[in-house]
Amino acid sequence: MALCLSELHFIFQKVYFLLEDCTRDDARLWMLVKSEKVSNHFRELVRAIAACLDVLPLAELDIAVEVEELVELVRKQALKANFEVEKDDRRAVRRVRRIIENFEIGISPESCDLIRVLEYLGIKTWNECNNEIKLLESLTGQNCETTEKIRDFQFLSSLIAFMIYCRCTVFANVGNGRNIVLQKHDFEMMRFLNPNDLRCPISLEIMTDPVTISTGHTYDRSSIQKWFESGNRTCPKTGERLISVDLVPNHALKRIIKQYCQENGIPFPESGGHNRNFTMSSSLSGGAGSVAAEQAMAILANFLVGRLETGKPEEQNKAAYEIRLLTKTSIFNRSCLVEAHVIPPLLNLLCLSNPGAQENSMAALLNLSKLSESKKIVVENGGLDKTVHVLNEGANMESRHHAAGVLFYLSSVEEYRKTIGRIPGAITSLMGLIQTGPGKKNALVTILGLLMYPENHWMFLSAGLVLTLVNLLTTFDDQREEVVTESLAILATLAEKLDGAMAIISAGGLPVIIKILRSFNSKTTKEQCVCLLLALCINDGADVVPVLVKNTSLMASLYSILAVGSARSSKKASSLIGILQAFNEKRPMDSGFPQEQFVHVW
Incomplete structure (x- = not known):
């Protein structure tokens, strides 16, 4: 009896989950193309219900006769149920497959065919179409170890391409006709995100x-599982004894981590260790995944470029936004769009007074400039001057930060570093971004790249960069860790020359650097502090070394770096300790400085 009821409960749970999947608003296309499999699954579950009811000992239950009759009716109906796929569903699936087959041979579908499919699915807006794409993309992290899985992966990539094509070509507006820019809350979330929380x-x-345990704290699944397997039954962070060791997946945090990794160019490995198998997600970043997806992207690229060149202002804005999305994570999409000559019309949109069009075009150019072949095209089409113009007079701060990002990628080419430094307003505008509001990282990394060209060194010094960075670091408690680290890296680069070192000392930077070294636990930040202090000692030792020797707490920080720092930071710390030790041993006994005891590190 108990076993039979338990099995029924388990089957009903499966039915409930299957019904949830079938009624999801963002899984309409996926459920349609999987309708045959879904119907078979329903048939198996209903047959299982019938089998359980057939062996259920109703006589042992104290139930009314009417209930027994109802159970028998359900059993008979379950045996009769067919769950055949409807003719309209089959017709819609054939239409989708026919469109995909046309993509494979390079034929663009008729708009009426696309609209017919979307209407059948009940997809009426850009947002609904985009949600379908996100659902399909969320299914792309599985390993393709077998021939069947490879076929499934290729079909899935074709479906994604089909929906992207519909999103770009069928819908005239994003959402309810609102301004077409990335949603602000996503932008702000990424801007203020502390990487340590990830x-x-x-x-x-x-x-x-990421998984969450009963105390509410989140850990990586592999790490917390090893903790439990070692016999621990406490929360590693609080020490609290755990009643349950169940792990709850933190899907929201995982999405944030994926987005953060995409924004910062960090590879995001799928969970489960080193994945040496072919995965859909890796294919989508470096290739289209199927012939249909490749051809669809090529057709779509030409369509979007045509809209940029000859479309109405609202169509140009929409096209720029779609290009921005397409180039955000996919290298293949970037290559297709560059081959379709998308860069010149995007540069032309930078001069428009429409803030949304300018921001979307600048963001798209930022994504495209990551490709080595794109950099030359941008420069040859006057992109440097136009980007600096946006940096100076951008319609909003987002456009200006994107412009700084474009200059960062262009500055990876030595010839362009020199050109950028000589464009009027480029250096002062980058410094202005450091001083104004959040989102300073793009400006900082761009400055660091430009400093690789020697002539830009004195130009930044004369523009007052040192004082700007010292003032920024004075309020390091209010800054993100990466902003502090990049600022220190720039100062360390400037300090490699005598005039830079003197400017840092004159601006009052030395006590600020020492305070940061004592306050931060980040190995990277500490390493930049040590590099900066060593450069100051080498280039302006007469003013710097006596101050460092008098600072009794500095030595403890340097010795800790020797113990736990990287090879590079340990070497720098050892050299700095040697300089301080040599000064301490040579100075006169009556110099007024307290005698320090140094530990020999060689």
Whole structure:
């Protein structure tokens, strides 16, 4: 009896989950193309219900006769149920497959065919179409170890391409006709995100499969499982004894981590260790995934470029936004769009007074400039001057930050570093971004790249960069860690020359650097502090070394770096200790400085 009822409960749970999947608003296309499989699944579950009811000992239950009759009726109906796929569903699936087959041979579908499919699915807006794409993309992290899985992966990539094509060509507006820019809350969330919050408290690495335990704290699944397997039954962070060791997947945090990794060019490995198998997600970043997807992207690229060149202002804005989305994570999409000559019309949109069009075009150019072949095209089409113009007079701060990002990628070419430094307003505008509001990282990394050209060194010094950075670091408690680290890296680069070192000392930077070294636990930040202090000692030692020797707490920080720092930081710390030790041993006994005891590190 108990076994039979337990089995029924388990089957009903499966039915409930299957019904949930079938009624999802963002899985309409996926359920349609999987209708045959879904119907078979329903048939199996209903047959299982019938089998359980057939062996259920109703006589042992104290139930009314009417209930027994109702159970028998359900059993008979379950045996009769067919769950055949409807003719309209089959017709719609054939239409989708025919469109995909046309993509494979390079034929663009008729708009009426696309609209017919979307209407059948009940997809009426851009947002609904985009949600379908997100659902399909969420299914792309599975390994393709077998021929069947490879076929499924290729079909899935074709479906994604089909929906992207519909999103770009069928819908005239994004959402309800609102301004077409990335949603502000997503932008702000990424801007103020602390990367340390994405790290597992156990491994200190960025989590790939975050799970939450009963205390509410989140860990990477592999790390917390090893903790439990070692016999621990406490929360690693609080020490609290755990009643349950169940792990709840933190899907929201995982999406944030994926987005953060995409924005910062960090590879995001799928959970489960080193994945040497072919995965859909890796294909989507470096290739289209199927012949149909490749051809669909090529057709779509030409369509979007045509809209940029000859479309109405609202169509140009929409096209720029779609290009921005397409180039955000896919290298293949970037290559297709560059081959379709998308860069010149995007540059032309930068001069428009429409803030949304300018921002979308600048963001798209930022994504495209990551390709080595794109950099030359941008420069040859006057992109440097237009980008600096946006940097100076951008319609909003987002456009200006994107412009700084474009200059960062262009500055990776030595010839362009020199050109950018000589464009009027480029250096002062980058410094202005450092001083104004959040989102300073793009400007900082761009300045660091430009400093690789020697002539730009004195230009930044004369523009007052040192004082700007020292003032920024004075309020380091209010800054993100990466902003502090990049600022220190720039100062360390400037300090490699005598005039830069003197400017840092004159601006009052030395006590600020020492305070940061004592306050931050980040190995990267500490390493930049040590590099900066060593450069100051080498180039302006007469003013710097006596101050450092008098600072009694500095030595403890340097010795800790020797113990736990990287090879590079340990070497720098050892050299700095040697300089301070040599000064301490040579100075006169009556110099007024307190005698320090130094530990020999060689």
